[in-house]
């Protein structure tokens with residue numbers, strides 16, 4: 549069995565992000581991710597995308613290369629990549645977090661370079677917490 553990898557990147561959308569844009573992007577991503585065994589979360593808002601992707605090494609890196617070539621965003625910067633003991637977003641083929649709903653402080657930490665700790669980057673941890681909070685609120 550190959551390795552489970554998790555990566556986090558940040559990028560800037562090249563066009564205005566409205567509801568229709570996100571719906572199309574997420575529905576396509578979720579269908580494809582289910583087939584590929586990819587899980588994660590995408591946060592969009594305040595002029596940035598922050599995405600956590602997790603999956604088997606080869607599949608994940610191939611997908612990441614495809615995402616980097618997507619003209620709907622630019623200036624992608626890899627914030628962290630590493631082996632993961634287990635999936636942090638196992639229940640989500642691609643969860644969504646509205647970046648506008650996060651506090652400005654948390655959003656700033658999300659889009660900045662963060663130190664990678666033993667298993668999960670600060671960004672992945674912050675987004676996992678945000679998801680849990682939003683689910684409780686829902």
Ligand SMILES: Cc1cc2nc3c(=O)[nH]c(=O)nc-3n(C[C@H](O)[C@H](O)[C@H](O)COP(=O)(O)O)c2cc1C
Nearest residue numbers: 576577578580581597599614615616618620621642
């Ligand atoms: C911010 C962003 C996140 C994306 N996330 C995913 C994803 O998680 N899974 C996926 O299959 N495609 C995702 N895509 C779409 C891919 O970039 C690409 O359009 C899709 O995989 C189809 O690739 P193809 O046109 O080379 O077949 C994302 C695109 C953007 C702009």
